[in-house]
Amino acid sequence: MTRLILPILGIVIFYSESIFATFSPIEAYGETRFLVPRFLFLFILLLSVYYKPKTAYIYGFTFGLLYDVFFTGIIGIYMFLFPLLVYIALYILRFINQNLIVVGLLGLFLIALMECAVYQFNMLIGVAGIDFKTFLTQRLYSTLLFNSLFLLLLAYPLKSWIGNLQHAHLED
Amino acid sequence: MPPFFMNKRLIVLLLSIILLVALIGFSLGERDKISWPEQFAKDIVGFGQNIASKPAGFTQGIIENVQDLTNTYSENQTLKARLEELVLLQTQVTDLTRDNEELRAVVEIEENLRDFNVVNATVIARNPDQWQESIIIDKGQINGIEKDMAVQTASGMIGRIKDTSQFTSTVELLSARNPNNRVSALIQSEESNVFGLVEGFDLSRDELMVKKIPFDQEVEVGSKVITSGLGGVFPKDLLIGEVTEVSSDEYGLTQTAYVKPASSLYDLEHVMVIERTAAGQDEIEEDSQDEEEEE
Numbered sequence: 001m002t003r004l005i006l007p008i009l010g011i012v013i014f015y016s017e018s019i020f021a022t023f024s025p026i027e028a029y030g031e032t033r034f035l036v037p038r039f040l041f042l043f044i045l046l047l048s049v050y051y052k053p054k055t056a057y058i059y060g061f062t063f064g065l066l067y068d069v070f071f072t073g074i075i076g077i078y079m080f081l082f083p084l085l086v087y088i089a090l091y092i093l094r095f096i097n098q099n100l101i102v103v104g105l106l107g108l109f110l111i112a113l114m115e116c117a118v119y120q121f122n123m124l125i126g127v128a129g130i131d132f133k134t135f136l137t138q139r140l141y142s143t144l145l146f147n148s149l150f151l152l153l154l155a156y157p158l159k160s161w162i163g164n165l166q167h168a169h170l171e172d
Numbered sequence: 173m174p175p176f177f178m179n180k181r182l183i184v185l186l187l188s189i190i191l192l193v194a195l196i197g198f199s200l201g202e203r204d205k206i207s208w209p210e211q212f213a214k215d216i217v218g219f220g221q222n223i224a225s226k227p228a229g230f231t232q233g234i235i236e237n238v239q240d241l242t243n244t245y246s247e248n249q250t251l252k253a254r255l256e257e258l259v260l261l262q263t264q265v266t267d268l269t270r271d272n273e274e275l276r277a278v279v280e281i282e283e284n285l286r287d288f289n290v291v292n293a294t295v296i297a298r299n300p301d302q303w304q305e306s307i308i309i310d311k312g313q314i315n316g317i318e319k320d321m322a323v324q325t326a327s328g329m330i331g332r333i334k335d336t337s338q339f340t341s342t343v344e345l346l347s348a349r350n351p352n353n354r355v356s357a358l359i360q361s362e363e364s365n366v367f368g369l370v371e372g373f374d375l376s377r378d379e380l381m382v383k384k385i386p387f388d389q390e391v392e393v394g395s396k397v398i399t400s401g402l403g404g405v406f407p408k409d410l411l412i413g414e415v416t417e418v419s420s421d422e423y424g425l426t427q428t429a430y431v432k433p434a435s436s437l438y439d440l441e442h443v444m445v446i447e448r449t450a451a452g453q454d455e456i457e458e459d460s461q462d463e464e465e466e467e
Contacts, residue, residue: 015225018221019224070297070308072304075198080192127350140404
């Protein structure tokens, strides 16, 4: 039973992203601001730190592929980005301590990195047509704020849950 | 053996980059249909998404209902005033429809660019990264939905079908930046109709741009923009929006009109997929080819 919890949690978070995306964009401080939920990535990041890196890579690859096929229709971007960012995260975390706050801040930093990468890619293929400054004001700041809200509310419960699962797993 | 591991890592990286480029190239290419593994994945994900979106839609519905209740009184007042006009309009419409039918019968025209069939659909997801302006609806090939059909809400046109799988389809909104996403449009003015192409979306104004309007045509601010049906894909008379500003382009040869979309392109829940019944150019060509083969 415990084996099923993580995939189900992953699927629920995967679906919740597109539901939260319907709130966006909002008008705030005289600008249209897009809120891009990146909950799935934060979940995978927590998995990589508090569960097993290998599981995180597999989840990143699978959910990234589903994300590409179902939502964007351009296969490869998230499928490649999720595992790559997990790799970067684990590499950085080797040098600093694995406090939840540190992991959270690292997650936000990596989301910013991912947003920039996706923006650059979309500029390249002509889907995006805004300059970098508009990208910052319209998307990046609001997205980071939105996702830090998610972290504030759910990072600790998720961490302890994942930790418990790992203990249960070790005892088996 | 560190060098060995370094090599292995490097090979994995190189292989994945090659795979990545190949996959992106594959999915960006012009395709009539998406491949069956993609369709399969879409159907599976769409099935779950369909279930997941129900409670969300339900809660949203309740919130909207409560909001509606608060301004019922003022709405009722205006609606009552409109009701009297409506009766007049209705008699006119029936009269004109009959007139039109009779005249068509006289000149023996059967097909009408305005005729279409409607498939009602519910929006189950919006692309979370919001770069590709697309939504996903819960009707697919088994409901008779095909690529390039027009999609509208009760208030106006919002986009066209980008691709379909068995049970879901992706709708590309009018606001998407796609050079192939062009709609042949008609601007209704008092004296004559002006033709143009809906091309592109102005992000800072949140308005569509109708380009390629001849410079000698006069376009009034406030005139309605509808589909012309001349592209061979969409039926005629779907409302697109209303002109807010007209400016001439950089060389002064054509004009560009800014059009405020009649329907909001963000807060979408129920949409209608429009199937044109009049044959487009492609179908006419196909038919004639078939006939030739038969001969």
